Amino acid sequence: MSNKITVLDKGYVRLIEPMGSDLSVVNAARVSFDKESGRIDDRDKRLIQFLAREGHTSPFRHAFASFEIYAPLMVARQWFKYIVGSDHAMDGWNESSRRYITEEPTFYVPGKEEWRSAPENSKQGSGKPVDPLIGNMLMNEMENHIRKGEALYNFAIEQGICAEQARLFLPAYSLYVRWRWTASLQSICHFLNERLASDAQNEITQYAKGVYELVEPHFPESVKALVKQHE
Template sequence: MLINVLDKGYVRLVNHMGSDLTVVNAARVSYAKQSDELSDKDIRLIQFLAREGHTSPFRHAVIQLEIYAPLMVARQWWKYVVGSAHYEGTGDSLEAWNESSRRYITEEPAFYLPSGGEWRSAPENSKQGSGSLISWELGAKYTKELMDYTELGMQKYEAALADGICAEQARLFLPAYGLYVRWYWTASLQSAAHFLQQRLEHDAQKEIQDYAKAILSIVKTLFPVTVEELLSR
C-alpha cells in the first residue's frame, strides 16, 4: 500500500504485526483467555481500554512504514519521536527510525516546490503556523524564486562532486529544508495513534498533516476498531 503525498512524497506500508484482535488478546492474557475472532464483547473491551487509558495492550501491534518527505517534515516528525518516549502513560514508546544519508548516497536530489497556489500567509495572532493562502500571483513569484535557488544549489553540489569533494561535504550546497529524505519508521499502534492525534490537529503544519492523513488511511485499514477508539479520546 502506497499513498502519494505533496508533489513527490509518499507513505508506503512495509510491514505490520497484529490486528484489532492482537490488542484484545494482549489484554485477556492476564486471565489466561484468548479470542479467535473479534466479537462485540472484544470491541467493548477495546473501547474500555482506550477510555480508561490502559495503554500496554496497544503496544503489541506494530506498523512499519517507508516515508519520503521534505526535511522540514522529517525533522518535525523526529522531534515528536524523541518527545513521545516521555509523554505520560507510555513507558517505552516502541519506535525505531532509520534514515537515508547523503554521506553515503548521491542519488539525484529531489526538492519540495509548492505551487503558486500553495503558499500561505503568516498567522495574525501567533508566532508559528500559517494563515490563509496568499494570492496566486505572489505565490507564483516565490515558486519561481525557490526553483532558481534550488537549481543554483544543485549546480554547486554537482560541481563539488565533479571536483572530487566528498559527498558528506558537497551536500552543504543543497538547500536543506525542501530536500526530500527517505526513512523507515516502525512504531507501536499506540505510538502511531498518538502521532496522529497530534499531527491531525488543525494547528499542525499543513505538510505534516498531509502525511498524517496518509498514515491514518493505512492504519484504519489494518486496525479499524482500535484506531477509531484511540483517536476518539
C-alpha cells in the same frame, strides 16, 4: 486498496507491513484472566474502548506497523520527535544518506496556490493562502534557488569534495529524504492525534492523513478508540 499514498508534489507514505490486529490488543488485555479471543466480537470492541478511555495503553503496544516515507526534511524533523514506541527508541531510524550519493537530490516546491501567509495568531504556523501571483513568483524563485544550490553542489563534487560536505550547498528543508518508521499502534495513534490536529503544519498533516488511511483498515477498532476525530 493500494499500500502507497502519494503526498505533496513528489512524496509518499507506504505501508510495508502491519503486525498484529485488534485481536492482538484484545488478547494482550485478556491474558490477565487467562482468556483468549479467536475473533473480534462486541465484547472485544467494548474492551478496546474501555482500554483507550481509561488509559490502559500497554495492550496497544502489542501491535505494530512499518512504513516507508518520502518527505521533505522539514517533515522528517517533526516526525523524528516521536521517540517512545518508535523503532529509533529501541533500534534504529533508517534513512537514506547523502553522505554517499544514492540518488539525485529531489526537492519539495509548493505550487503557486500553496504558499500560505504569516498567521494572525502566533500559535498557528501559517494563515490563509497568498495571492497565486505572489505564489507563482515565489515558486519560480525557489526553483532558481534549488538550481543554484545544485550547481554549487556539483561544482564542489567536481573539485573533489566529499559528498558529505558538498551537500551543505543543497537547500536542506525542502530536500526529500526517505526513511523507514516502525512504531507501536499506540505510538502511531499518538502521532496521528497530534499531526491531524489543526495546529500541526499542513505538510505533515497531509502525511498523517496517509498514515491514517493505511493503518485504519488493519486496526479499525483500536484506531477508532485511540484517534480523536479531526476535521
